[in-house]
Amino acid sequence: MPCPPSVDARKALDFLRTSGLVDLSVPLERVVGQVSQLDDVAGYVLAWERYVLVVANEVADAEASTDS
Amino acid sequence: MTAGRITVSTERPGARSSRRRAVEDRAVAWLAARRAMLDPRGARPDRVLFARKALIETAFLAGLRARLDDAPLTGDYAAILEQVEDAARQPSYREMTARDETALLLYAGTYAALRLCGRDAPEFGRVIRQAVAGGYAAAFERVPYRQLDLLHTLYLCGIEHDPSSMDAVLPFTLLCRRPNVLKLTDRDVYAVTHTLFYATDFGLREPAWPSGFCPGEGVELLEALLVLAEARANADLVGELLCCLYCLGVADSHATDRAWSFLESVQEDNGRVAGPEGILHPEAEAMEADFRHWAEGYHTTVVAALAGLLERSPRRGEPPSPPTAESVPLGPHLQRAVTWLCDASLAEDHRAGLPGVTAAALGASALRERGLARPGLAHYAAQLADAAPSFWQEQGAEVAGEFALALHQADICCPSLDAYLRATAEVVASLDDVPADAAAGVRRLVGLGVLRPGAAPAVPRQAPAVPGRAQTGGRHAFPFQDAVSLCEARESYHLGQLAATVRVLVKGGWGLHRITRDAVAFLVAQQDAEGAFGYPASDDPAARGKARYSWTRSAVVALAAAVESGPAG
Numbered sequence: 124m125p126c127p128p129s130v131d132a133r134k135a136l137d138f139l140r141t142s143g144l145v146d147l148s149v150p151l152e153r154v155v156g157q158v159s160q161l162d163d164v165a166g167y168v169l170a171w172e173r174y175v176l177v178v179a180n181e182v183a184d185a186e187a188s189t190d191s
Numbered sequence: 192m193t194a195g196r197i198t199v200s201t202e203r204p205g206a207r208s209s210r211r212r213a214v215e216d217r218a219v220a221w222l223a224a225r226r227a228m229l230d231p232r233g234a235r236p237d238r239v240l241f242a243r244k245a246l247i248e249t250a251f252l253a254g255l256r257a258r259l260d261d262a263p264l265t266g267d268y269a270a271i272l273e274q275v276e277d278a279a280r281q282p283s284y285r286e287m288t289a290r291d292e293t294a295l296l297l298y299a300g301t302y303a304a305l306r307l308c309g310r311d312a313p314e315f316g317r318v319i320r321q322a323v324a325g326g327y328a329a330a331f332e333r334v335p336y337r338q339l340d341l342l343h344t345l346y347l348c349g350i351e352h353d354p355s356s357m358d359a360v361l362p363f364t365l366l367c368r369r370p371n372v373l374k375l376t377d378r379d380v381y382a383v384t385h386t387l388f389y390a391t392d393f394g395l396r397e398p399a400w401p402s403g404f405c406p407g408e409g410v411e412l413l414e415a416l417l418v419l420a421e422a423r424a425n426a427d428l429v430g431e432l433l434c435c436l437y438c439l440g441v442a443d444s445h446a447t448d449r450a451w452s453f454l455e456s457v458q459e460d461n462g463r464v465a466g467p468e469g470i471l472h473p474e475a476e477a478m479e480a481d482f483r484h485w486a487e488g489y490h491t492t493v494v495a496a497l498a499g500l501l502e503r504s505p506r507r508g509e510p511p512s513p514p515t516a517e518s519v520p521l522g523p524h525l526q527r528a529v530t531w532l533c534d535a536s537l538a539e540d541h542r543a544g545l546p547g548v549t550a551a552a553l554g555a556s557a558l559r560e561r562g563l564a565r566p567g568l569a570h571y572a573a574q575l576a577d578a579a580p581s582f583w584q585e586q587g588a589e590v591a592g593e594f595a596l597a598l599h600q601a602d603i604c605c606p607s608l609d610a611y612l613r614a615t616a617e618v619v620a621s622l623d624d625v626p627a628d629a630a631a632g633v634r635r636l637v638g639l640g641v642l643r644p645g646a647a648p649a650v651p652r653q654a655p656a657v658p659g660r661a662q663t664g665g666r667h668a669f670p671f672q673d674a675v676s677l678c679e680a681r682e683s684y685h686l687g688q689l690a691a692t693v694r695v696l697v698k699g700g701w702g703l704h705r706i707t708r709d710a711v712a713f714l715v716a717q718q719d720a721e722g723a724f725g726y727p728a729s730d731d732p733a734a735r736g737k738a739r740y741s742w743t744r745s746a747v748v749a750l751a752a753a754v755e756s757g758p759a760g
Contacts, residue, residue: 128580128607128614135618136625139632141587144550144748145691146741149683 204443208503211451215499216267217462218492222249223267226274228485231284238482243284245489247300250275252493252500254304254347255393259504264308272308279305279315288318292328295319296337296344303347316348323350335363336382336389343389355399357390362401364390369408371709372415373681377428380416384431387413387438394438394507406439406511413439414446415705419678421449422671425467426457430494437501440508449668451502454495466491519708522558524715525750527722529554532743533567535723539740541574541582546590550744550751552597557751565601572598572605583611588632595639609641616642624649669704670696677710686725686742689714690749697752711753714746 130138227233229249234242253272257264264272278284279301288298299322302315322328329341338360345351361367365379366386375383387409390398400406413432420428433450441447458464465488471478478486501507529551536547548567555563571594575582583591595608616636619625620643625633630650636642673692680689689710696707717724725742727735 128611130580130584130611130614130618132618132622134584135615136629138584138591138615139588139619139625139629139636141632142589143546143587144553144589144593145687145694145745146546147687147691147745148741149685149687 207451210455211499211502214451214455214458215496215503217458218464218496218499219252219267219271219462221462221492222252222489222496223270225485225489226271228482228489229271229274230278232278232281241486243294243297245486246275246278247297247304248490248493250279250301250304252496254307255497256500257308258395259393259500259506272305272310275301276305276310276312279312285312285315285318288315288322292322292325293331295322295328296340299323299344299348303344306349307347319348320350334382335360336365336386339364339386339389343392346392354392354396358399361386361390361398361404366409366412367401367404369404370412371713372412372419372706373678373709373713375416377425380420380428381431383412383416384428384435387435391438393434394440394501394504397508405514407514410436410439410441410511411514411705414444415709417446417450418669418671418674418706421453422674423467424457426454426464427466427470427491427494429453430464430491430498433498434494434501437498437504437507440510442502442507442510444510451498454498458495462492463488464491464495517708519712519715521711521715521750521754524718525554525747525754526558526560526563528718528724528743528747528750529558529560529563531722532740532747533564535740535743536567537570541571541578542585543740545571545575545586545594547740547744549590549594549597550747553593554747554751556597556600557754561597561600564597565603568594568597568601569603572603575608576606578607580607580611580614583608588635592632592635592639599639612636612639612641616646619648620646622648669701669706670699673701674706677706681710681713684725686714686717687745690742690745693749694752697749697756702753702757711750714749717742717746 226249229242229246231239231242231246249271253264253268253275256268284301285298288295291297299319302312302319305312305315323345329345333341339357342351342357342360343354346354346357364382364386365375366383370379370383390396413435417429417432420432429450433447433454436444436447436450454464463484470490471483471487532547532551532554536544536551538544539547544567548564548571551567552561552564555561586594591608591612595605595612598605598608619633619636625648633642633647633650637644637647673696676692677689680686680692693707693710693714696702696704696710701707714724717726719726719739723739723743724746725739727738729735729738
């Protein structure tokens, strides 16, 4: 019969608090970082600012330079 | 940024309506007091287009007011209309319609608004018709929701007479393609809200929805997006999504109440409702304070006023029936993952192998196929028969406890673990009380039979999970922190965080909520042909192996919880 393991109150509470079934480490962060940059070119939905206004702004710029 | 606590009102409907009407009135008053900002003639050259955009959006608010409320336009609404009419009659504005063809909607929307207000301007209309017939302005290819914008605007201009032409575009919209809410950017959400504005003609028509789409599904989507918008304190999206609920006939729901409470809480005393951070281009930092203050708030203030207008509009359809929640069968996914994880855990060292095989046992138990994990359990029970107490201490109560439970159910013995748990139980029994964060561990010891309930110290009570309470009529709010956590985890491909959050939500009774279902759907879509979870996108075999093992272990734990809690398994 082996001796019972030595466990003090602090260790017991630490043990009870510890959960680890789900792994919260973040493997492959570098690759994820590369993917996130895709947002810059994935503008299939073009907002006013990038579709209508930007184009129209060029018209306004041209108009302003003609006036001056 | 996370929104503060919102108290959902339970007051009488009359008082509630008055407060919401006050939000509209104050918002319109703020806009009217700054109506000079809408005039492109008064704007600096680099702000002319901004003024034109604000002009059409504010003009549209006045147009909808004339349309949804039979009372004559007076006061602040009338002042706005005067400003719009004055700006629109100038050649420097009106004649741009003929030259600035890509921006047709900027000008045509203003004309439409004037027309709705009974201030038709025939010459303005004639220029618009010329532009529309000119082979480009109304012809160049637009993304679907902008195509709807065009058709709707032409309808309100009296140029397109049949609004049903919009229905042919709907199958191509994001709204009708069952999007995953965790993947939508703000820009995508605006595509959804604007699709609903145009297709329903701001709640005045019932579109012929594409087959396979029911408006109740749209309501579910809007409500899920509202949770995310409020969690990020984005008043602009909260306002637009609230308007969309009205457009779909939802007048009184927990979601509309929450959205209103939020808008009321963020409206400033003078009526302004600030837009979210970053609503202006970074160059706006250099703008003078007055202009910035207006530019950052005018759109959200227009939206808040529109919400008030739609709330009091009597011209609203019936609310749609709730959708039938689709049930993705999770069992086969979990089974393949459990099998893969069991095999993979045998090749790991015992520190990584134990949590893996324990997760697999949890999955096998949820599937009622405990035999799937038996070889792995037997392997590690033998390997760890004489393990040092420090090993179990390091693994913690969750892994060690679940492993012990699985061994017990499989009738397998691990002497070192049994001795460690008994010794821990003896120490716990000697304590007067235990902190709340250790309570779950104590309950685990009791569940394993190593600690008698009578011998356990005072343990804080566990809040009972009520499956389904959240999604059915209950008035609880989806946890904001978890909603944001899921989005961040999805975006950064942090499958461990995603799995952990799914598990918490499922255990908290939120398994059937659209946000949780979409998180589970995302997770399931990361399973590869071998049954493992996650696509490492790395060519390094060691990094690949480590990532797949970690992700699969986490995904199995989350899916096990989902299978145990609901019908989806």
